[in-house]
Amino acid sequence: MAPLKDDPLYIKAYEAIKEAILSGRIRPGSRLSQVGLAEELKVSRAPVVDALSRLATEGLVERRPRSGYFVYTLTEKDVIDVYNVRCALECQALRDVSGTIESKDIAMLADILEASYDELKRGDMTGYILADDRFHAELVGLANNRILNNMWGLIRDQIQLIRVMVAVTTKRVMRAAGEHSQLIACLYDRDLVGAEAVLRHHIESVKLEVTRQLQRDSQRKGGS
DSSP: OOOOOOOHHHHHHHHHHHHHHHTTSSOTTOEEOHHHHHHHHTSOHHHHHHHHHHHHHTTSEEEETTTEEEEOOOOHHHHHHHHHHHHHHHHHHHHHHHTTOOHHHHHHHHHHHHHHHHHHHTTOHHHHHHHHHHHHHHHHHHTOOHHHHHHHHHHHHHHHHHHHHSOOOHHHHHHHHHHHHHHHHHHHTTOHHHHHHHHHHHHHHHHHHHHHHHHHHHHHHHHO
């Protein structure tokens, strides 16, 4: 068996590069220089190479033959696939939780929603995105389904990478927040059919907006 990678320098490199990608500081399509990253992180190249290899297995980085490592740029098909899987996972989580969810759990989701509105009022889009991510993660977590939660974790970073690629507009987030409110109302009423319909519409709407934005971006690049 291969030894486990518990080198603190490898962990440091992995976490730092991943944070830079998911925050958008290193943009999709950017080349990742092993030497440059090693110098910036003040480590040798070895932990950087290990970190990039792991990020490649997670779909955040790609290795191009004779060219090196690049931040992965999701295609339109990637986006559709991610949101289709997301819809399946979250709707299953909703079905798992519907019979056992307690009022305090729904209130917790409502508190996260209120926090997201507060971030919007302050004009803090990053804070809103974090609250939105937490809302969906907590909903999945309430299902108490280990396998489902693990699968959700696999696409969570992909969803964030999509957010980095496509600008989040105020109009879109206001609509999304309103749909979260409708979902909570359905949960309080124990209306599973209504809750699933709202959740499915919510995810499908985001998928449609993101794919349309990618198409517009592609057309602009083609025209230029």
